[in-house]
Amino acid sequence: AYFGESWLGMQIRPMLLLPWLLGGLAMALAGLVLAQGREARVRAGILRDTEHEEQRLREMQRVSGMGYWEYHPDEDRLIWSDELLQMVGIQRDAFDNHIEDFYRFLHPDDRERVERVHRESIRTQQRAELRFRIVQHDGSIRHIDESSEVRQLPGQRVLVTGVSRDVTVLVQAGEQALRQAEQYRFLFAHNPMPMAVYDRQTLHILAVNEASLTLFGYDEARLLAMTAEQLLAEEEHPRFAQYLASVASEHVDAGVFGMLCMDGKVLQCHIYAQTIRFHGHDARMVLMVDVTVAQQARLALERHERMYRELLRQLPTPLLLCAEDQITLANPAAAALLGSRDVAQLIGQKVGRFFEASALATCHELREENRFTLNSRIHRLDDNDNDSDGEISVARYRTVDFDGFQMLLRDLGAERKLQAEQIEREAFFRLSADGFCILDTGLRMIQVNAALTRLLGVNSLEVLEGRLFHDVFEDQNAAPLRNLVEHLEVGAAVTAFECCIKGSTPETWVNLGFTRPYAEACYVVMRDITRQHRAETEARLLQRAVEAANNGIVLMKAGADDSPLVYVNPAFTRFTGYQAHEVLGRNLRFLNRNDQDQPGLDILRKAYSEQRSAGAECRSYRKNGTLFWNRVYISPVRDAEGNLTHWVG
Known part of the structure; x- marks a missing residue:
């Protein structure tokens, strides 16, 4: 009817549309064939992917040691994977796919428990996890971990699926570990060497053996209430803290520590440590070797070695x-x-x-x-x-x-030389003009020479030997002298100690020198300085007289350029107005300034050239320029050989 109608305003007869119709059918058939081809290719790809995934699943099961199973309770039908059959140790044709066929492989001690867990899981539709043993045909036992879950299917049907894994190796390893742990516990408890375990974080002692209790004298409860630090002597605490902060390895030779016993005694123990896990604690097990006796012996040996070497050195x-x-x-x-x-x-x-x-x-x-x-x-x-x-x-x-x-x-050769030197020293000691004596630690004279007896005014050596050395001097010198000798160190020397001999008339002054060659003796040298002391006294008296004089006194150096002044007394500075530092080093003519043409100066110049004494009056000028008449006397000063050294004016 459609094709009989007009199409786009044209009248088309049915016969004329037949080719069109046949062409359309042909195209439809071609499309259908192409679609079926594509669907076949898709199905083939899906089939290949499925087979590939199944192959991968089987490979994963094989590598992981796991087997897959399904159980249909309504049909009492049990399906095992090849891996599970291999795990039980049977061929597929020897398995009739009933749950009872599985139960017959269970270990007799596990069967009732496994059946009960399976029934309860199906009843409650809850997931089940259990471990059991199976007995293979050859009698060997395998340990299996099983995990299953229950699913509700349409039609009130139930499906139980699960995986099983052979954990025999793990179980055996665990049992072996337990046996080793028991062995370790036995060895720890009965080891003759003291051992302990402490927590690395809190340092609390977690376990000790009988040998530790015996060594340190604590009871077990007391020791387990302590920390590792409390078991150490107090002086070891800083070193122990440093050890805890620095140690990194599992096996440690910690060295020797002082360990505190119950009675307060300190034992020297060599500590060997091992990091372990102990009842969930990050712990360290220590072996304590008592080396107290060995340490004492070693220290004694080292002390004797040092003594021997020091003795050998000396x-x-x-x-x-x-x-x-x-x-x-x-x-x-x-x-x-x-x-x-x-x-x-x-x-x-x-x-x-x-x-x-x-x-x-x-x-x-x-x-x-x-x-x-x-x-x-x-x-x-x-x-x-x-x-x-x-x-x-x-x-x-x-x-x-x-x-x-x-x-x-x-x-x-050296001994002969020393003997000769000793003879020389003894001769020098006896014959020297200086007094010599040797004092003991009590400051008594134990040996003196003849010169010393003469200085002290005694007739024989025996009178002085055994007498206290400081008693022969005036009282004001005795105490400082005794203090000096008593504090004189070995190898030290002191000289220029001057003192006066007690009761000497006229006074006899001596200069003392001391040296201590070794601790038990002190050597003393005594030199007579009476004449020098008298000359110095007279010189000091003369100096005071010159400085106290009302006349100006000067001293000029002869032989030097222009005979410079080397000394002026206070009277000179008073009436000239010049200070000493202004005139020292200058010739005395500065007092005459430009007024050098004077008869008096001519007299002085002639006496100076002839190196004789003279006196004259001349005009001089003070520092402020005022004129004064000056009566000047000059006289040459000569040394012991008669050589002119100075002029005094």
Whole structure:
């Protein structure tokens, strides 16, 4: 009817539309074929993706050790994945897909619990999590973790799905860890070495063993109520805080700490620490080794070693220890004798470098019980032609770690020289014009020479020996003298102590010098300065007289350029108006200014040139310019040899 109607104003007959109709059908069929092709390709892609995802799922199950299962309670039909069958250890054709077929593989001790959990999960439709054991055909036991959930399907049907995972390795590892933990707890509790565990944050002690209780004397409750810091001696707290702040590794040798016992005694313990987890605590387990006795022994050994080395250093006798023809130990005295700059330079030197070959050969023949003395030339290391005759005392020396011989050396040449010097000193002591004496620690004279007896006015040495030294001087000098000697340090020296001998007529003045070569003695030198003291006294008296004189007195240096003034007395400054610092270094003619043509000055000039005394009157001028008549006297001053040194005016 449609095609029979007009279309766009034209009358079209049905037969004429047939080609159009057939063409449209052909196009529709082609479109349908194309659509079906596309749908087939989509279905094939979906099928490939599904297979790929299933393959990935199976691979994930295999890698993770998990198996998938479904259970339809209404049909009592159980479906297992291949991974689950492999986990149980059966082939698919040996499994009849019933829940009872699964239960028969359960361990007898787990079956009732698993059935109860399954029934309750289906009844409440709640998720279930459980672990159980299965027994494989070969009798081996596997541990399985199972997780399942229940879903409600249309038609009041129920579907239970779940995954199972073989955790046998984890369980076995856990059991092994528990067994090891038990072993560790047993070893910790029964270890003969004291051990403890403390929290790294709070420092509270978490556990101790019996050996710790025995070592420190606490009961367990008391010790567990303490912190690690409280178990340390108080002086160790700063070092312990530093240790806590710096330690980073799990295994630590913390060193030796003083540990406080119940009775207050401090034990030295070497601490070894290990970081652990203990009942949920970040903790540190420590092993405490009591090294108190060993520490005391080590300190005693070190003290004895220091004493030995100090004794060796101070030993005045040169000493060598030698092994395999080499010097292994020497003291400073040996270094000095052998011309070495220090002990270190000697170590490792060949013994034959210093002694004659015959002496060294004799040392090699030395037996353990033998010791002997021989003479040899001693050759110095510095090659300064100071070789000397020596005496060597050789003995076998053997310890745990040393086998060699000991050599004590004597420098015979030096000893002979010292003996000669000693004789010279004794002769000087006896014959010196100065007084000498030696004081003991009580300041008593224990040795005096003849000059000292003469100074002190006694007839014999015996009168002075044993007498207190400071008692021979005036009382005002005795106390300072005693104080000076008592505080004189070893190696120090004091000179120029002047004092007067008690009861001397006329007065005898002496200059004392002191030195203390060693603590037990003090050496005193006494020199007679009576004449010098008298001259100084007279000089001081003369100086006071010159300064007190009413006449001006001046002193000029002879032989210098223009005979400059070197001294003027106060009277000169008073009546000339010049101060001393204004005229010293100038010639006295400045007082005459330009008025130099005077008969009096001619007389003085002639006497000056002839180096004789003279006097004359002349005109002089004060600093302010006023004129005054000046009677001047000049006289030459000569030394002991008669040489002119000064002019006095």
